[in-house]
Amino acid sequence: MKPHKLNRFVYMLIVLALATLACSGGAAPVAPVSTEPLEAPSDAGNSSDTNNGLSQSERTNLISATVQIYGLFEQNGDLVPGYVGSGTIISPTGLILTNAHVASPASQGDAQNEPDALAIGIVESEDRPAVFSYLAEVKAVDGFLDMAVIQIVSTIDGDSLNSNDLNLSYVKIGDSNQVHVGDHVSIFGFPAIGGETITYTDGNVSGFTAEDPIGDRAWIKTDATISGGNSGGLASNDAAEIIGIPTIASSGANTDITDCRVVQDTNGDGQLTEKDTCIPIGGFINGIRPVNLALPLIKSAQGGQAYVSPYNSGVATADSGGNESIRNFQWYLTDSDGNFTDPVDSYENGVNIIVASFDFSGFTKGQGWSDIWYLNGENLYEGSYTWEGESSGSSYDYLNTTDGSNLPEGTYTVEIYVDNGRGALGSASVDVGSGGSGGVPSKPKGSGVTLFGNIYDADTNKPLADVYVFVLVPGVTYEEWSDNNFPDADVYSYTFTDANGNYQISDELERGKTYTVGSSISEYYDQAGNDLVWTDADPDNYELNIGMSK
């Protein structure tokens, strides 16, 4: 290239750059403003303004560490709040102490009210309602104690986050054994649902109540009156340490807020139920569960271990020895004669039998036991048997296909139970293949397909929010639906995508039926497909992503 041409070339580059500015009409791209969560003013000044022993900065920290918890329920693909409670952050990584009836009603036998998700509201300003910022998962729960430890796992939008980066305000755990009658307690919580700001109540420790089988210090009684939503909240001593959880709704009884709890087997039927006479924990005085009782839950939640309640629904039944245990699960390959060959950590695709061996002890010959097999978390098989073996030794459990076909790929889990109404004695999981669909399964019929996925702009690959995703009644085509002016009556199920373009159709689709699935949003062509059939080979959760174009 000759020099003068090079100059020309450079000149043109400059002009083009100017033209860029001209053409874009000054509409420079706007940098998204990142808003940082308000720093918790945990050490905001050393105010001398004290209130019954708590300094202002201590109170500010306690307020910042008190969270509002919403139990969310799925409705038409939306997560809608169902009930509200309170909780206390006990570690900067987002470990929260609350009531079991707030975190997991199922742990108290109320499986119907088990929420689909827990939302955590953080107080950013004491004069404003808590801001829902996170979703949490139950890490350890004790239905009997009505205590639970939950962990923040993602932002409210479902984006996962690193708990070590959370750096939340938290409350130190006090020693509830050092609480004495007449001590001052401060209670923080959210008494009402929606739009309410954090509320402070104070009072004194008026006494203790014993409860079988917890012991003498099962309840701390207080003269502070606490209303419903405070459940799970924070009761603090004057050192700004949590000494207990205000606990109101009684385990066993329904949603009634009561000051009377079933704490003893008064009718002597061996079970602690609402048939038992409740023991008042005192007039208008409410109960605080001492925080020391929660220490085992906190420990197992921090260690990532499963927590097993030592209070097995009251008095343990004596039908079985209660000493059964199983351990040391190991998966094996088998040869054609059914003999174990090699131990494995996972199976290749194409096996038709998987075997788990385990060591057991404490069994009684002739006692009942059962197993449940899961594939990708979905119940696959349940069986009840009579124990034929010795009291201890090694045994095995297996899952095979009845027709010799291959087991579908996925993660298999087996749980072993004995008939004492307790949780699983043990469980083990193993992967077959790389997960996902494949092979012809022999799994029980009747489980439908749940559709989920992402809707995006095919020209930009950006997710599309608020897209109407529909499944029509089997047999109705998109064209027929359109010709009839889109009646809802022809829609089997529908939902709208969230801000990240994700959707999940709440109603399961029946396998073998012919469905029409599509998506619609203004300014884009409708996308639809008729004659979609899901077979038994398809997984229970079926991902269907749809790109839409203009």
Next chain:
Amino acid sequence: MKNNNLSLGDRFAEISVFIITAIALLIGWNLKSNVENRAYLFEANGISVQAPDGWRQIQTSGDEAFHSAELSSDGFGTTYIVRNIPIPADASAGGIASLLTLERGQKMTAFRVLDQREVNVNDKIAYELSYVFVESNPDLTHASAPKVVYGVDYIYINGNQAVVVTYWAEEGKYEIDLDRFHRFLQSVKF
């Protein structure tokens, strides 16, 4: 080579291109109003309306006779509802409006009545109730800003029934789509 002067032919050519483009755009504008006002006859539950084409027909519930909403990518889908409310013989349209206000105030966020008056629609006396409310997705995981929605009810007394024709549209769209709703309102027969 031609000179720089504009010849008569050139000028005609210029005008002719402009005219053909203007004609195309005029037809395009017609097409736009045609498509936007496309309607079909909906007859059920004792009413008949010219319902907008391409909207979702939402399953009617309670005293609703007709419920249809636009599928919108930018927020709240414009909605038309026709209700048949059974009323006592001596009820007045104003009384029904109070009832509706109470009902909406309980259900809707930040509900405010803007205006109410008697109007004449299609030679029939109707009670017009206009209001505003905030529509927000109840899903806490659904990050979208709440929408300000303008609404208007037209209440007709028809024997022992009140027929209520409702229009809801997002703030920015309300005025733009009002003409279309007026055509819908005039098509309501009961």
Next chain:
Amino acid sequence: MPKSSKKSTAPQGRAHVWRDEFILILSLIVFTGVIYALSDTLSPMLQGPVLVWAGVLLALVPAFIWLAFFYMQDRAEPEPKSYVFGIFILGCLLAAAVGTPLIDSIFRVSKWMYADSITTLLAGILVIGFTQEYLKYAAVRFSVYHSDEFNEATDGIVYATAAGLGYATVLNMQFVISNGGVDLGAGVIRMAVVALAHASFAGIVGYFLGRAKFESEPIWWMPLGVTIAAVMNGTFNWLRGQVVQTGVNLTGASTNPWLGLVLAAFVALITMGVLVWLMRRDAGVKHEK
């Protein structure tokens, strides 16, 4: 390079026009392929405003390629550069100031054009097609058309292509900015499609403009040119919508944007072929006289 003389209207004298167009098509496809292949590597590095700026740069590439080859011609008598570049800018300005406001804000086309297939086609021709092609025509007609720098029939195509690429550049920038930055892989395909299509339609307008200046054409000649370009414009967008849509099946619905690029390249090549053939025929007719 053969030396071209002022008097010659033979297409050989302007062979570079065809070469430029061909190079534009070819390099756009290559460029799209390269960016697409790199997009997985590049995308994680580009976030927020950087992604927007990357998109804006991409939007400039088609025009840049064409202008670069145009300006690097070693010719005895090049078109005045400022004119070609000026028309490009004019195309930009008309698109941003007139085209987009008319189509998006006044006609609000995207709100109603997807009602059904026929409406999509008709709106594409009557509103979008006519507006865009008229503006490209106007960019040339009301600027350089009567000047001495428009001294060959082929000049019409050169100037109109510049206007068309200006229009396409603005559309692509608006596409990037309104989406707050786009996925490079998917975005570059769309930008290449838009640029190729607009350059092709502009070529048609340019051919008619060139003939209108140097031959005495009937009064319907120029309206015919704009109409043909508008019809092609609307039909192309409609066809692209039909082609890239796959419908929903059990594997989801992944619209195939590459089919759109294939269609655009095909349309551009055919258009170019037809224009070359027309220009040769016109020249032949002239020589016989």
